[in-house]
Amino acid sequence: MSKSYKIAIIPGDGTGPEVTREATKILNVAADKYGFTLDMHEYDFGGDRFLRTGEVIPQSALEEMRKFNSILLGAIGHPDVKPGILEKGILLYLRFELDQYINLRPVILYPGVETPLKDKGPEDIDYVVVRENSGDLYTGTGGISMKGTPNEVAVQSSVYNRFQVDRCLRYAFQYARKRNKRKTLALCGKTNVLTYIYDLWERAFEEIGEKEFPDINREYYHVDATCMWMVKNPEWFDVIVTGNMFGDIITDLGAITQGGMGIAAGGNINPNGVSMFEPIGGSAPKYTGKNIINPLASVCASMMMLETLGEDQAAKTIEKAVKEVTANKLKGLGAGKMGYSTSEVGDIISEIVAS
Ligand code: IPM
Numbered sequence: 001m002s003k004s005y006k007i008a009i010i011p012g013d014g015t016g017p018e019v020t021r022e023a024t025k026i027l028n029v030a031a032d033k034y035g036f037t038l039d040m041h042e043y044d045f046g047g048d049r050f051l052r053t054g055e056v057i058p059q060s061a062l063e064e065m066r067k068f069n070s071i072l073l074g075a076i077g078h079p080d081v082k083p084g085i086l087e088k089g090i091l092l093y094l095r096f097e098l099d100q101y102i103n104l105r106p107v108i109l110y111p112g113v114e115t116p117l118k119d120k121g122p123e124d125i126d127y128v129v130v131r132e133n134s135g136d137l138y139t140g141t142g143g144i145s146m147k148g149t150p151n152e153v154a155v156q157s158s159v160y161n162r163f164q165v166d167r168c169l170r171y172a173f174q175y176a177r178k179r180n181k182r183k184t185l186a187l188c189g190k191t192n193v194l195t196y197i198y199d200l201w202e203r204a205f206e207e208i209g210e211k212e213f214p215d216i217n218r219e220y221y222h223v224d225a226t227c228m229w230m231v232k233n234p235e236w237f238d239v240i241v242t243g244n245m246f247g248d249i250i251t252d253l254g255a256i257t258q259g260g261m262g263i264a265a266g267g268n269i270n271p272n273g274v275s276m277f278e279p280i281g282g283s284a285p286k287y288t289g290k291n292i293i294n295p296l297a298s299v300c301a302s303m304m305m306l307e308t309l310g311e312d313q314a315a316k317t318i319e320k321a322v323k324e325v326t327a328n329k330l331k332g333l334g335a336g337k338m339g340y341s342t343s344e345v346g347d348i349i350s351e352i353v354a355s
């Protein structure tokens, strides 16, 4: 009997449904070719549902999510919904409830893609950021007092325990080992100022690295310097590991160096549970329904999903097809600038994958 995976599809808002349609089309072609099946169930979480029902994600749906092998997310964010509601209610909620404690964000420049980095090419921009995804400023620890008065106080704390740090570091070390490129893990922190949080990270990094991963080189960069080197010498990096907030920031920088939101993808990973893959760009409301948005980031997200499911060959075939398209077909990556429509790009990749 062929393998079958249960996949939850959350197309979400704006252009999310358009890009997700292309990704699932390609996923099905790859599944046919490599002899597995994808049993996809679609969920309508997003701004429209929220405006209609006042509900973001029903409790019962969360329980359903736990039974899937994986989740593919389109985009979250609606112009008529106050910022924060959907992001917290859907994206962060699923990340936390499903304990997707790793946010894996490859920064890879594909052939033919323009980078704003002068004199850099695909051989220079090829690394992965392992962003911790369960702690830090994202835990919502803190509060506001004396609100509305001149003495109002706001506190929001970065929170980490050793367990969270250890499991993230182990994942990153293992990733560097499996990737087998430069066998180097760089910790990105701020030990000169955040002398509690990144002291914890640094001690754990050294201890775990020395004891369990002597084959992996260890480097350390402050976060501000990391940004500088990501622009000036991206070829130095192999795998970067960092906390949630720094990881959020540096991966937008990484994304723009690899061609922007049209291509950047990420995975919210629970290595022992249900992971969720997403293009890291937003819902791009102004392009909605025009069939001009670039679906590649969603395609790359689905490729990461296959990799995590263990369908390596299918994932590799999709990656090869994406490279062929960026190298030889697309004029650009921006919406309306590809020289093809959203669905045409999906069709071209499907054909290459099938062949
Ligand atoms: C990301 C996004 C989210 C984050 C927002 C939308 C909550 O910026 O996935 O990087 O901050 O993690």
Ligand code: MN
Binding pocket: 248, 249, 252
């Ligand atoms: Mn972000």
